[in-house]
Amino acid sequence: MRKFLQSRFVSEYGNFFVLLLLCAYYSFATLEPYDPVTPRAGQTLARFIVEQHPQAAVVIITPDGDQNLVYAAAVEEVLARGKVHVLAKIAGRPSDAARELQALGRANTHVDFVITQYAAAKWPILSEAGRERLAAEHPSLRDVKVVKPASYTWPTFLTHGNLRSIMNNIAIIAIIVIGMTMVIITAGIDLSVGSLIALSGVVAAVSVQRMVGDAEPSLGVLLLAGLLAVGLCGLVGLFSGAMVTAFDVPSFIVTLAIMQVARGAALEIAQGPSPIEIKSAAFHLLGGGELLGIPNPVIVMVVLYLAAHVLMSHTALGRYIYAVGGNPEAARLSGVPVKRVLLFAYVMCGALAGLAGVMDASLFRVGRAVAGQGYELQIIAAVVVGGTSLAGGEGKIFGTFIGALILSVIQNGMNLTKVESKRQLIVFGALILIAVLLDRLKTRGTKTA
């Protein structure tokens, strides 16, 4: 067991397997029957009618609503192409359907099929008893068959919407996790990120308000406000880094202090905990918009992770970050500009927290001085679960990303399986402990080997 834990394979890809296992587990645990009301399901059903009963007379009945209308339109289109006669198309309430069917019956029009969907199929008029009553009144409705798309089982966890919400939930945190990973690899820590989210959001909101009041801000104004917020957080990171490098103050203490100061400053600037609105559709695009069906925060996140990976693995600066964390003295004596490297890590962490804050404000259309509370712990947990050692010198950007995903998947999975939020806390705590324990087992292995 020990040997297995210490193998290179496990240490580099172990948490990826954990992620896969979790996904598999939650896929299994959230299996549920589905009744599709999609254009594709409608097309499949219609094609069946066209092929098997080309002479049939058909009525389409659905409840009202966008999705149903799209579904019905898809059915009708395929039927029309197959030259199947559509007698009527009803989107409405049960009484509408009954009225229409009775009208057809009175006109003595023969009806073979009623194409519908799962909800309408349960209406009394379409139930077996209802159909018998219809047949008794109108002979032409004697052979009506009600058809709907077949239902199937599918894990809720793996639905498009759910996967999307996992990515959405993780994006903002995952962006900060990049900076935190760098800081932790240098053997430091940054507790101020949660407060910086708030500071950044508030600064962005207030500066937009100051510049244009209640008018619609121009793109330039928005950009300026965003840069101001991110830049300010970068400066805060610079300050933390300077305290660490120039005065050798432990980063834990410095950033603990900054955490308080930044939160206070955010409340001060926002004049209290109530949110400051940003009335701009353009501003909402950054956090709430999407490109080619992918939410913008997810795109930003992916781009940043790729950039960070290249930085950490393929540049001198990345190598220096690892070296400084592994042995600062040896790094310095090898000509590594140790202080600048440390400053870079803290500035990066601060600026990324700032960016996340702006995105958060953009998503919710408000700057909140109470945003991001407790995020620093989630972020540190993601780094640790991702396999980065708190002792510094080790860790991988993608490992960290997987760590963030693991946390998000567990949270999502527990929500889906209806685990209470108090229990969720317990699970998260236990998870972090297990991750740290595994890390210890691994490092103990490298020491004795």
Add this chain to the structure above:
Amino acid sequence: MRGIHKSFPGVYALKGIDLDLHGGEVLALLGENGAGKSTLIKTLGGAHLPDRGTIEIDGRPVTISSPHASQHAGIGIIYQEFNLVPALTARENIFLGQERTTGGFISARDERQRADALFRRIGISLAPEARCRDLTVGQQQAVEIAKALLLDARILVMDEPSAALTLKDVERLFAVIRELKSQGIGIIYISHRLDEIFEIADRVMVLRDGEHVGTELAAALTRERMIEMMVGRKLEDEFPKQPAERGEARLVVRNLCRGRAVRNVSFSVCRGEIVGLTGLVGAGRTETARLIFGADRLDAGTIKLDGRVLTIRSPRDAIAAGICLLTEDRKAQGLVLGQTVRENFGLPNLSRFGAFGFLSAAQERSALTRYVDNLQIKIARQEQRTSTLSGGNQQKVVLAKWLEQDSEVIIFDEPTRGIDVGAKYEIYLLMNRLAAQGKAILMISSELPEVLGMSDRILVMHQGEIAGEITDVDRATQEDVMRLAVGEAAGTR
């Protein structure tokens, strides 16, 4: 110990070792780095369990499965790195885990008396209430020995006990060892310093590549024979110094000062010259080197290279100017132990590999391959962690990383400390080559034979100052150097 076998993944570290130790004798354990000495010691200390073989103490078979079992069996091990808590006193360290208590409270008086008795027993005068961080290395060692004796150790293993000691402390250590010998304690003594072996050891046991080469009476051995047994071939000359063409002065330092550690130090190193810098521990040699390299800030003084005054504020500046320093402490200062061989090799040289700010691992790898071949660095992969290498190979990795820099001034600080005879020889040859290329070499060393054997010129420091210079190295003796080092004679010879 009979037929001890131990293998690690990829390494067959011990191949059937037999070891006999009598009460009241000193058995010297010799071998190059990687010969298996440390592994053998660790099987005694309970850090490794042998794969095969038996261990008997006083005729009774014992199983040493943990450090605790080792202590219980009467074995005391004093590793190179001490296991002392710096913030605690000597007494507290000695009794750590063995506290004398009355009714749950530590009885300091009882402990103090026992500590005093232990110190008396080994003939050392030391205040039990001194904090360990204030003690000299020699005194800390005495605390370690006392700690072992407290546990009734009948067997004492000392791993390179003299490596970090001053000459005076080494003498004191030997007195302690003789005292323990007379009390019937068996001692296993590991050292790379052959002179010491003759002085202290009764018998000599030599390991090579995990095998037992032979055990002989120390009195029946010669220095040459010992080296031959260790390296498996005859070494013609321990110090293969070749006279290099001496050119113009390259590195010139004037009036370097830093606090009390370095005072008004001036000297120069010429093209093709190896200048030995020696003195007692604490004389300011390493401190001087760190000033030149920018690791510490100068209070005053100038540093010139090839006539140009350098402004050096950091090691980065020094490296850019063409100066490099191979530090004395490889593990703490020379290497990032958790990183791979390739990462360590690349650290000062990254600007050479790749383009547009992106690293080229391929270029880095091929550069390192050259050094692995030339310096015969024994590694399994370039991605091997440096913490898993033996001392000699670690030193070679440090050498490789600085050779790739191709600096004009190379400062070696104790380049052969803790490495075996074979590797030492290779490093001397390398110094010759560098000197022949016209580099200026400053070699700091405490080993007088090495200083005398390899230098073109010797500078001796005493209490932060250059006490004297020896230009006629061939006719100088160790006594000449020592006189300058202790501040007896001043001036130039």
